[in-house]
Amino acid sequence: MISRRNFIVTTGLATTAVLASPSFAFSMNKKEIGLQLYTLRNELPKDVKGTLEKVAKAGYNTVETYGFSTKDQFWGLTPKELKKILDENGLKAVSGHYNLGSFLYDGNTEELISSIEAAKILKNEFLTVPWIDEPFRRNIEDYKKIAARVNEAAKMCKKEGLKLAYHNHDFEFKKYNGTTGFDILLNETDKDLVFFELDLYWVVHSGNDPLQLFKENPGRFKMWHVKDKDKKNNDLNTEVGSGTIDFKPLFAAAKKSGMIHFFVEQENNFASNSFESIKSSCDFISKNLL
DSSP, X not given: OOBSOOOOOSHHHHHHHHHHOGXXXXXXXXXXXXXXXXXXXXXXXXXXXXXXXXXXXXXXXXXXXXXXXXXXXXXXXXXXXXXXXXXHTTOEEEEEEOOOTTHHHHOOOHHHHHHHHHHHXXXXXXXXXXXXXXXXXXXXXXXXXXXXXXXXXXXXXXXXXXXXXXXXXXXXXXXXXXXXXXXXXXXXXXXXXXXXXXXXXXXXXXXXXXXXXXXXXXXXXXXXXXXXEOSSOTTSEEOTTSXXXXXXXXXXXXXXXXXXXXXXXXXXXXXXOHHHHHHHHHHHHHHHTO
16 A cells, blocks of 8 residues: 655655554555445446546545456456556556456366456456355365465466465354364465455454454455445445444554555445445545555
């Protein structure tokens, strides 16, 4: 995560800034606020260009893509076509969610290879695994198989200049004889190759503490999803700063987490419309957390 302000003039000033603001301790070039484009999944298929223009105008400068497929690519656009629109709006797709076809389950590399090629064209830094289908996460042995596949995918990504990350929901925190699927994924993947995108909402929703995860696994969580829990219905999202999650101590611990990118995401329960919601979240983060 980086800052828009070029205020670091001398080493002494830099040290002062780091001590004064924990968020600046891990990046000092510019203020970077990202959006997971799944938030706008109803708008993008209708008008990619117009939607991304509104994302940039709302204050975002990075995005995380979703929905790539070998058939439809990105909402009917090739990766090159999407990259052009992103560039025109000053947006960088630093990460993308790629389902990898059936690779995690049977080792078929066809869609993984296509996803890597798409990620390279978009100049993604991270290729992120977003989900495990329910039949393949029923027990600890299932998670061990997934961890092994993730390690394989990470090696393929590294050869192509990419990093691999895994994005959690709440199901990974289900306990099996005292351990969890998330424990297996953390402990049985290569720390130098496999990173994690921690969805703060889902961690809290599962009854766990992100700060404890940072403490136990320092530097492992290179990306976050930032979405808030609705005050009336904790199963729903709300605009960042409008719900029950206190993000200030989490952002203060960003260096320990290892976080270098974060993405606002809101899956439901928009206050007025999705564009107003993403602007509200961006404004709150810019004014209160960075």
